Amino acid sequence: MRPFTYQRPDSLAEALALAARPSTTVLAGGTTLVDLMRQGIETPSDIVDIRRLAELAGSTVYSDRIEIGALTPMSRVAEHAAVRTDFPALAQSLQQAASQQLRNGHGRGQCPAADSLCLLSGREFSV
Numbered sequence: 001m002r003p004f005t006y007q008r009p010d011s012l013a014e015a016l017a018l019a020a021r022p023s024t025t026v027l028a029g030g031t032t033l034v035d036l037m038r039q040g041i042e043t044p045s046d047i048v049d050i051r052r053l054a055e056l057a058g059s060t061v062y063s064d065r066i067e068i069g070a071l072t073p074m075s076r077v078a079e080h081a082a083v084r085t086d087f088p089a090l091a092q093s094l095q096q097a098a099s100q101q102l103r104n105g106h107g108r109g110q111c112p113a114a115d116s117l118c119l120l121s122g123r124e125f126s127v
């Protein structure tokens, strides 16, 4: 693994400023990113750990959309009443992804290969 700097900001504004630098990668739970770094596929110079940003965890329902925070665990999204009602295939895919431990502790998957993102790409959504 190549050397890198590690920073864990306390505010979203600071995180965004740090993440805007070239060759910087965001770390959420680390389950995908650390594997990719070990394999030399991802080689960031700087890592910004967003796990202190509580505002990124949780889901908010609006009249026309549901916003899912980047740090919301997969199991929390799958259990959300509005997701179960309006996006049953998303709830189902998240219930079947990975292991219970990963579903409880890690993000719904920013990884382009994640099952739920493939599913969402067939619907109107933004990241």
Ligand SMILES: Cc1cc2nc3c(=O)[nH]c(=O)nc-3n(C[C@H](O)[C@H](O)[C@H](O)COP(=O)(O)OP(=O)(O)OC[C@H]3O[C@@H](n4cnc5c(N)ncnc54)[C@H](O)[C@@H]3O)c2cc1C
Pocket: 025, 026, 027, 028, 029, 030, 031, 032, 033, 034, 050, 070, 096, 097, 098, 099, 102, 106, 107, 108, 109, 110, 111, 113, 114, 115, 116
């Ligand atoms: C044993 C195992 C089994 C798995 N099985 C499945 C499965 O069946 N189905 C499935 O879909 N997935 C599966 N996964 C993948 C799992 O869903 C992902 O590892 C997990 O969701 C990634 O979340 P994380 O919080 O650990 O992200 P990280 O590893 O921290 O980040 C993943 C990527 O997203 C980027 N990122 C993170 N947060 C942000 C952000 N806020 N903004 C922009 N980019 C960001 C990171 O830079 C990185 O490139 C499995 C993983 C493991 C280890």
